[in-house]
Every structure is written in structure tokens, then in C-alpha cells.
Amino acid sequence: MTADAERAQTLTDLLRANSEPLIDQWVSAVAALLRGRSTRVELEADFKEFFAALLPLVGRDGKDTGGPEFAEIRSLLEEYSRTRVRAGFTPSETAASVFSLKRQVFDLTENSDDPQMFRQLMAFSGLLDALGLLTFEFYARARDEIIREQSEQLLELTTPVVKIWEGVLAVPLVGTLDSARTQVVMEKLLEALVETGSEHAIIDITGVFAVDTQVAQHLLKTVVAARLMGAECIVSGIRPQIAQTIVALGIEFGDIVTKASLADALRHALRREGVDVVRREAQ
Amino acid sequence: MPPRSEGPEELPISGDDDVVRVRQLVRTYAQDTKLSLVDQTKLVTAASELARNTLIYGGGGFARVEQVSDGRRAGVRASFHDEGPGIPDLTLALADGWSSGSGLGLGLSGARRLVDLFDLDTEVGRGTVVTVTKWKR
């Protein structure tokens, strides 16, 4: 055990003694790889931190990167991968930043014929492999986050809640409704009822091609929730196929107001608001 | 209030005001975990039902709240422990009992609908542990 520890020390010592030229070459190699998309100054700042966090880990083989000793390097790599994703680098380019160090260290120890050193190098190589793979994971996770954010933004854009009259809101739903989307839209609608002080909301599903049980349930729940808040929802534009589905699924629409078209729904809402729409006599 | 650590926190449930305290503790965790407002409200409501069950049917006990993760997303887990009589008929207890006026029915079945994971461990004469989890969407 003590002997092993001493041996491990030798590579650590070598790395520590040569840290400046090593980092410098490492930065050069990666800067060349990234063809100027990262400045040397940026890379140097990042790599100095990596190197400092890496030194105490030399001698480990990287099989336990989830452990507490790896916490610092993990968070550094996570941050690095995250900024790479945002900056549009590929996962390979990101991982290569880590792998490149291997080459510099091999060059440094080229002339050593010490079998102990060789063993340590093998372990070090395994360690860097593990850390490089970690960047892949962090990269993928960061990208998932971005995709999720974007799909949420898209959702906001594609489902506007509009005020079409004093006290009357409308949500035109278009496309395929899945359960998650319906839920978001419905929450947004209820919020808008409070914000605008509207007592009527028209949910127009003319542009919806299919409704499954869950979506129909969400629609129903929204109508009931609106009622608890003191507002009334009108569902308009139910296509014949959807009407059939609803009946076939055995979903009770009960006393919920449904209208054939958005225009009919608006007329109904206006009447409830105490507004009569009359055509002027031709002059 | 500073964010709480991910570690668990326990509160005794031996009176009415403890139910309120459990609600507030669960809300703090739900806010720190950044659950949406609707999900916060659902989880706190479920906690309120379950804490009341612990008090009324379990003769008191304690609640344990913690932040959890399944590797992909964060969540809040709350468990309610009592050493009461246990629940002899689970099917009945989990059925909607609102119309019959039995508080237990809606408490358990309602709480189950409000959360993502619901686990019930009960033994007649030994007590009941109900554990619920809500994930960040």
C-alpha cells in the first residue's frame, strides 16, 4: 500500500513539476483542434483549473468518478460541457479537450523505461478516458435541457390565450394535443382568467384532429376548475370524428356548453356578458 | 429563507397545528426544488390530507420530508409514519369515500391522484407509512 502510494507519487511529481509547459502544450493542441473558436486565454483559464483538480486524482483509474473526491472535477467538466453546448461545439470536440492531455503526458514520459511509470500511465490514461466520457454525459444532459426549454417556448408560442372581448378569452388549439401540452395550455388559460378578470373562455378545437381519453379528461377538468374559480368555459369546433371518439370513449361532457363554431361560442358568451349583437338596418 | 439542504427533515404530528406546519415544510421543499406552482399546490394538498390521516386515524406520528432525485430529475418526497391500528382493508381505504362522508377515503385516494409516486405500507396493529413523491416536470 505504502509502496503503491510512493510510486503513484512519481507521476504526480512529474506532472506537478512540468505543469506550466504541459498546460501550455495542452492549450495549443486544443486551440488548434478548435480552429480559433476558443481563444488561448479562455482555454488556459479552464485548463489550469482542470489541472489543479486533476492532480490529486492521479493514481486512480477512473472507475469511481461518482465519488466525493471527484466532485470538483465533475463540476468543472459539467460547466465546461455546458458552455460548449451553448457555443455550438460538437460532443467530440468537447471530449477531445480532455483526451488531448493524454498525448502531452505521453510525450513527457516518452523516455522513461520504468515499468512502474508505465503502469501509472495506464491508470492515468484510464482516468482521462473516464473524465472524457463524463463530458459526453454532461454534454448530452445540457443539450436535453436546451431542447426541453425550447419545446416549452414553442408551446408558449403556439398556444396563445387571446382576449376577444371584454370578459371573453379564447384559446384556439391547433394540431395534435398530447397530455402535457393540454395541461400547460389549460393552466395558462386559468391564469389568464384571473389576470384579465374574464368570466368566459372559449376553447376552440376546430384545428384539433385527434383527442384521446387523457386529453379529453384534461379539457373536462379545466372546465370544472374554471367553474370553481367562477368562470365558464365553452368548447367549440368539435369535429365529427372527435365527437364520435368522445362518445365511444364514454366521456361525459355533462352540462358543459359546447358550440359548433367559434362564432356561435362568441355569440353565446356575449349574450351571457349582457351584450347583444344586432345588424344595423341598411341605410 | 435560504434553500434547505437535500437532507431529510422530520416533524412530529400530534396536533392540529402540526398539520399546518407539515404543509409549510413541504411547501418550502417544493419551492426549493422549483416545482411548478400547480405541482407545489398538489403536493402540499396531498401532504395535508396524509398528515391529517396520521393524526386522526394513526393517533399521531411524524412526517419526513426530503429532496430526492431519480438521476434525471429532482423531486420532493414526503412520508407519514404512525404506529396506529393500521389499515385492514386497503381496497376500501383507497376507494373514493367522499360520498360516504368518510374522511379517510378521499384523503388517501385523493392524495394518490395528486402525486407521481404513492406507496402505502401498513400492518394491522403495527401502524402505517404512506410515502408520496412529486417530480419536477
Add this chain to the structure above:
Amino acid sequence: MDQRVPILKIGGVLLVSIQIDLQDQSVLALQEDLAEKISATGAHGVVIDISAVEIVDSFIGRMFATIASISRLFDADTVVVGMRPAVAITLVELGLTLGGVRTALDLERGMKILEQLRTRDA
């Protein structure tokens, strides 16, 4: 911790504005206080403002229905106003629909509903 919810009288209407995190004892106390107050004042309506309430569980939800039933015995109407969207969604999921309880978006509309009901009855 024994907090009582104050009941205000505005004209013929009793206004209950819930500003605290309700514990079960306070709920029961409020039901009793309201019954006494309706009978003592002959109020024709009760408005329960829950715009500050962050959660309504089955116990509190049941209170609304109970208060509505009690006031009906005294020929008064009950309106629950200002329920937050998150609370409404949760109640629906919980399976509580508050059958028979009138609701309104805000206090002003709640008062208007009570006024309309009174003139209709008169």
C-alpha cells in the same frame, strides 16, 4: 395558534376573508361563528374570499359546502370568491367539485351575484 377568522358585516352581507393558513380547529370555529352571525344579523348572503389561500384540502373544501348548507337554512346564499387557478386544478384532481357552492372570480363579482339573487327573490 388558535386563530379565529374575522367575519365582517357589509350591509346585508357577511364577508369572510381568509388570510391565514387554516388549521382544522379554525375551520370548525369559523363554521360555528358564521352560523351564529347569520342568525343574529339576518344576513342574506355570505362571501368567502379565498384569494389569499394557497391550498384547499378536502377538510377546507367540505367547509364551503357546509357553510353553504347552513346559510341556506337561514335563507342566505353563499359565494366563494377568488379561488386561485392552482387551487382549482388541485381540487378537481382531488375529486372535490363543491357541488352547490356558488363561485365568482373576485369579491366585486361575488357581491353582485348576491345582489342579483336577492332582487330575484324579493
